[in-house]
Amino acid sequence: MVNACKPKNEASNIVFEEEILKKVDNGHLGHKNLSDYGFFTGFLVDLVPAQNVHPYELNTPLFSDYAQKKRFIYLPESSFIEYHPTEVFDFPVGTVLIKNFYYDDVQLINQKGRIIETRLLIKKASEWLALPYIWNNEQTDAILEITGGVQEISLLDKKPIHYQIPNMGQCKGCHQRSGTLQPIGPTARQLNRNNLNDGEDSINQLRRLSRLGLLNISEKEVFPKLSVWNDPKTGSLDERARAYLEMNCAHCHRKEGPAKNSGLYLMSSSNSRHALGIMKAPVAAGSGSGQLAYDIIPGQPEASILLYRMNSTEPAVMMPELGRKMIHKEGIALIRSWITSLE
Amino acid sequence: MKVQKQFNNLDVVIKYGFLMVIMGTLLGCENIPSHDPYRNYKSIEKALLSKLMLAKDSTVIQLEKGHFIFKSSLILDNKKNITLRGRGMDKTVLSFKIQENGAEGLKITNSENIILEDFTIEDAVGDNIKVTDTKGITFRRIKSAWTGEISKKNGAYALYPVICENVLIEACEVLGASDAGIYVGQSKNVIIRNNKVYWNVAGIESENSENVSIYNNQAYNNTGGILVFDLPGLTRYGRKIKVYDNEVYDNNFFNFAPPGNIVGAVPSGTGIMVLATREVEITNNKLENNKTIEVAAVSYALIDAMNDQKSQENRNPGSSTQIFEERAKMDLEYDPYPGAIYIHDNTYGEVSWLPNLSNDFGKLFLWKFGFDRPQIIWDGMVPENYLLSNGTLNPDYKICIQEVGVKTAILDVANDFEGLVIDPASFNCET
Numbered sequence: 001m002v003n004a005c006k007p008k009n010e011a012s013n014i015v016f017e018e019e020i021l022k023k024v025d026n027g028h029l030g031h032k033n034l035s036d037y038g039f040f041t042g043f044l045v046d047l048v049p050a051q052n053v054h055p056y057e058l059n060t061p062l063f064s065d066y067a068q069k070k071r072f073i074y075l076p077e078s079s080f081i082e083y084h085p086t087e088v089f090d091f092p093v094g095t096v097l098i099k100n101f102y103y104d105d106v107q108l109i110n111q112k113g114r115i116i117e118t119r120l121l122i123k124k125a126s127e128w129l130a131l132p133y134i135w136n137n138e139q140t141d142a143i144l145e146i147t148g149g150v151q152e153i154s155l156l157d158k159k160p161i162h163y164q165i166p167n168m169g170q171c172k173g174c175h176q177r178s179g180t181l182q183p184i185g186p187t188a189r190q191l192n193r194n195n196l197n198d199g200e201d202s203i204n205q206l207r208r209l210s211r212l213g214l215l216n217i218s219e220k221e222v223f224p225k226l227s228v229w230n231d232p233k234t235g236s237l238d239e240r241a242r243a244y245l246e247m248n249c250a251h252c253h254r255k256e257g258p259a260k261n262s263g264l265y266l267m268s269s270s271n272s273r274h275a276l277g278i279m280k281a282p283v284a285a286g287s288g289s290g291q292l293a294y295d296i297i298p299g300q301p302e303a304s305i306l307l308y309r310m311n312s313t314e315p316a317v318m319m320p321e322l323g324r325k326m327i328h329k330e331g332i333a334l335i336r337s338w339i340t341s342l343e
Numbered sequence: 344m345k346v347q348k349q350f351n352n353l354d355v356v357i358k359y360g361f362l363m364v365i366m367g368t369l370l371g372c373e374n375i376p377s378h379d380p381y382r383n384y385k386s387i388e389k390a391l392l393s394k395l396m397l398a399k400d401s402t403v404i405q406l407e408k409g410h411f412i413f414k415s416s417l418i419l420d421n422k423k424n425i426t427l428r429g430r431g432m433d434k435t436v437l438s439f440k441i442q443e444n445g446a447e448g449l450k451i452t453n454s455e456n457i458i459l460e461d462f463t464i465e466d467a468v469g470d471n472i473k474v475t476d477t478k479g480i481t482f483r484r485i486k487s488a489w490t491g492e493i494s495k496k497n498g499a500y501a502l503y504p505v506i507c508e509n510v511l512i513e514a515c516e517v518l519g520a521s522d523a524g525i526y527v528g529q530s531k532n533v534i535i536r537n538n539k540v541y542w543n544v545a546g547i548e549s550e551n552s553e554n555v556s557i558y559n560n561q562a563y564n565n566t567g568g569i570l571v572f573d574l575p576g577l578t579r580y581g582r583k584i585k586v587y588d589n590e591v592y593d594n595n596f597f598n599f600a601p602p603g604n605i606v607g608a609v610p611s612g613t614g615i616m617v618l619a620t621r622e623v624e625i626t627n628n629k630l631e632n633n634k635t636i637e638v639a640a641v642s643y644a645l646i647d648a649m650n651d652q653k654s655q656e657n658r659n660p661g662s663s664t665q666i667f668e669e670r671a672k673m674d675l676e677y678d679p680y681p682g683a684i685y686i687h688d689n690t691y692g693e694v695s696w697l698p699n700l701s702n703d704f705g706k707l708f709l710w711k712f713g714f715d716r717p718q719i720i721w722d723g724m725v726p727e728n729y730l731l732s733n734g735t736l737n738p739d740y741k742i743c744i745q746e747v748g749v750k751t752a753i754l755d756v757a758n759d760f761e762g763l764v765i766d767p768a769s770f771n772c773e774t
Contacts (some may be wrong), residue, residue, distance in 0.1 A: 048627075062442065094765075132640050146393055146396060146397075147389045147393050147396075148415075148423060150382025162443065164443075164444055167392060167396070167415070167418070168394050168396050169392070169395070169418030169419075169420055170415070170418065170444075170445070171418075172418075172420055172421075172452075173418070173445075173450075176452075176453075179421070179452075179453040180453075181474055204382045258452065258475065258476075260506070260578060261475060261505045261528060261529055261577070261578065262606060263576040263577050263578075274576055275576070275672070280576065281574075281603075281605065281647070282603060282604065282606075283528075283574060283576075283577065284468060284499060284500070284503075284505070284522070284526075284528065285499075285603065285604060286470075286498060286500070286521060286522055286604065287495070287496065287498075287499070287521065287601045289601055289602065289603030289604055290599060290601075291602040291603050292603050293602075293603050302464075307605070314468070315442055315444060315445065315446055315468045315469070316445060316446055316468035316469045316498065321446050322444065322445060
């Protein structure tokens with residue numbers, strides 16, 4: 001009816017000028033180049049860890065436009081990590097978490113595989129600092145760019161996207177607990193697995209860190225484990241769906257997270273049906289509601305706001321708000337089955 | 344609590360509504376207004392973004408004259424005593440017309456004593472300015488708007504402090520929000536004064552907030568002028584709200600909220616609405632030509648059921664009664680009824696001949712009251728814990744109305760309007 005009554009106005013002209021200030025002062029937050037840190041030996045692009053740098057993997061990672069990730073932790077000489085059974089470990093000052101985002105030859109259309117960006121989380125005295133580094137075309141180094149960046153990415157069987165490298169402020173949009181910047185991934189439940197890259201002599205990552213004297217924990221400790229979202233051997237549908245929601249949503253949607261105002265809490269430890277979104281009306285969803293009344297209606301995935309927002313790439317609608325330009329089809333399928341299974 | 348019955352009569356309301364659809368259609372095309380300022384954009388995105396990220400505490404960031412366009416949200420996090428100042432409304436314009444990343448225009452988090460003044464912000468895909476977890480936030484002479492024809496595709500909130508303390512919003516101009524123009528949620532110690540709000544669904548909304556003063560504002564041409572709401576399952580509840588010295592008129596704009604949002608249930612033609620909040624005083628406001636109702640006090644059950652009906656047709660999520668009861672169980676602290684409401688010494692304009700017939704309330708009023716409908720209503724739902732042992736309403740929860748020459752009513756929606764009372768003596772608390 002709105003459109004029938006009046007023709008829609010044309011948008012005003014947009015005339016772009018060059019960036020007024022091209023040069024951005026990074027304020028000496030970190031090294032200019034990734035290579036300056038000395039995390040890797042040989043050619044940087046091969047990501048061969050130097051001394052005190054250790055690879056790790058997560059059970060259920062965050063979806064980032066199908067980018068693959070190589071994760072490393074740098075620990076200062078003679079320091080160790082303090083174990084925690086449920087929360088992110090307590091890391092010594094000087095720790096750096098190094099996350100490299102890349103696409104391989106098979107994924108990229110008519111292009112060789114390449115590393116897009118490397119994100120560092122650096123443990124300062126009291127807080128963590130997040131720094132985004134963007135790889136050059138030659139793949140010889142990555143350069144600190146606190147305002148982030150955009151890259152055209154064309155993946156096989158997917159529409160091309162403007163891949164978004166987050167700015168420093170956006171990093172904290174997700175990496176935040178009770179107002180301070182925090183890592184998300186390195187918890188006991190996420191790290192409790194073997195590292196697939198180790199091949200034959202693969203052992204549990206937590207045990208290995210412990211044997212290297214890097215994790216303060218007894219050999220007898222029984223570690224909790226988060227399911228692998230896409231491996232039915234590791235958990236029930238419910239467990240895997242909840243693991244997926246925890247990693248993709250609960251960094252904000254938890255009581256200590258930036259989306260606490262929504263009252264929607266998606267940690268897999270959350271046990272209130274209402275807080276999980278079941279028959280919960282949205283609070284401030286705006287057009288994100290998709291004309292639907294509840295976050296989750298058991299048995300009705302297509303009538304559930306949660307799935308609607310995961311299944312969108314519109315900035316006003318999509319969840320998570322940042323960090324993806326594509327829809328995660330396999331993740332959607334998991335959550336759809338889960339909502340269908342709910343009573 | 345007579346929850347079971349509440350919804351039978353609501354069905355009556357809604358069925359009756361369908362009969363009246365023809366009348367609604369006869370009202371014909373609404374004239375959709377449009378906001379089309381001249382713009383000539385420049386990009387300073389990286390420069391401003393890094394300025395905000397690297398700002399030292401206790402500094403003023405001066406924005407020059409010009410129309411600046413951004414692809415991503417601007418973020419100010421963990422700062423103290425920062426002023427972000429433009430060269431005046433419509434002189435300094437921050438536009439998010441081409442936004443690709445993030446939902447907010449300007450997002451301020453975990454900060455203290457932030458002042459935003461003298462600029463225009465417009466066209467964010469979600470909220471124009473969102474402020475969370477901040478102590479001390481001032482919005483002064485900010486124009487927050489969506490350009491083009493007013494549409495449900497506009498962002499939700501124009502000025503949106505949530506989980507904040509010490510909030511001051513003054514001399515701002517706000518238009519085009521598809522939810523609430525000025526929206527303060529889950530906050531404490533709030534002043535909203537001297538603002539002009541129009542062409543929003545809700546002009547000004549205080550939600551789950553405490554110690555809120557809303558005065559000297561002009562709220563006109565919204566769907567609802569001023570709303571005081573309390574919803575379940577959030578981080579705090581609202582109380583101690585004072586709404587005074589405002590001009591609330593002509594709030595007959597069609598409801599363009601995307602369905603599924605609670606304000607989608609606010610009837611076009613609402614002046615001031617209090618939903619499930621206690622300790623609310625409404626005085627010395629000028630209320631005029633809000634064609635459904637000038638002032639309404641309603642329960643969460645009612646508005647929620649209205650909203651369900653709109654967004655959930657054919658989806659059969661279970662009966663409204665079940666949902667409401669399930670929800671009440673989930674937040675035991677939540678009180679879904681209005682109480683301790685004091686409405687006095689406001690002035691009211693002439694009552695229009697026909698109510699606003701675009702909504703169920705308007706149709707109901709025409710049906711129940713003909714051409715002489717009330718200006719103030721209470722839905723009349725009372726939980727048992729609001730009653731004294733002798734069955735009368737505990738004075739602590741009373742709804743007091745001291746107005747001259749104004750028609751009031753208790754609708755008694757819980758009992759098919761059986762106990763509907765016009766100008767009830769119980770509203771008179773001055774004996």
